Amino acid sequence: MMRIGLFLLTNLAVLVVFGIVFSILSAFFGLGSVHGAGGINFGSLAVMCAIYGMVGSMVSLLLSKWMAKRSTGTVVIEQPRNATEKWLVDTVAKQAKAVKIDMPEVGIFDNAQPNAFATGWNKNKALVAVSSGLLHTMTPDEVEAVLAHEIGHVANGDMVTLALIQGVVNAFVMFFARVVGSFVDRVVFKNEDGPGIGYFVTSIVMDILLGFLASAIVMWFSRKREFRADEMGAKLAGREKMISALDALRPAEQRPDQMPENMKAFAISAGQSQSFSIANFFRSHPTLDDRIAALKDYNPSKA
Structure with missing residues (x-):
């Protein structure tokens, strides 16, 4: 978790x-x-x-x-080596331009789980990284939504x-x-x-x-910022794409997470159950069900 x-x-x-x-x-x-x-x-x-x-x-x-x-082994894409890397860089560039922030560094880290994170001390000096598992298991539309979610974290100054x-x-x-x-x-x-x-x-x-x-x-606060980042993902990529991306994360909740423990609060996926416990107060992410329900009630055109 x-x-x-x-x-x-x-x-x-x-x-x-x-x-x-x-x-x-x-x-x-x-x-x-x-x-x-x-x-x-x-x-x-x-x-x-x-x-x-x-x-x-x-x-x-x-x-x-x-x-x-260092903790995730993220390799920053300095020069795209293939079509996938070029698409990743181009997609992040388009989204960054849409929210008026400088182009973040874009990277890939080796992890079988579908996951992604964004970090950095300044919204104009950020890093957006995705796992190899995310690229292998999600559709391009879903990956686009995940990237938009992470760009949302950056643009919101989380x-x-x-x-x-x-x-x-x-x-x-x-x-x-x-x-x-x-x-x-x-x-x-x-x-x-x-x-x-x-x-x-x-x-x-x-x-x-x-x-x-x-x-x-x-x-x-971390749980609150996830809802806001989901909304940004819906704005930039489309609500249905964002819902589909979150839904695609469900199988990952049933498998042991290979994400480094010290990076898990930054990730888009968070494998939590719906049951109540004291541990819920220390969760970095809301449940996927709560996030999807919030998106279904969200209208990007009215935001």
């Missing part, structure tokens, strides 16, 4: 590293006067967490395309918006992790002489725990 994407994993790692650096600097060098004789200075802590939280998210965003290429949301979430995670860390240090470890081992250990643990729980908020 597609849940946590490369962006979120990279962000969590950056968040933990930044959290450790932040704790050390603030404790031993008085950075921002976060720790005082009376405990934490909440105002300074909030400011510093906002800065570090946003920086961590922006680093994740800037690394997203590079990491996507990666930038995701980074902003994640930055805000990061700030809250770091803030409350350090509040809890200070509480444990003082109450459990009885340390009144400034931050001690209890503060550092608890802060790091809470960074990880709260970071994971807070990802539910980011995943909620």
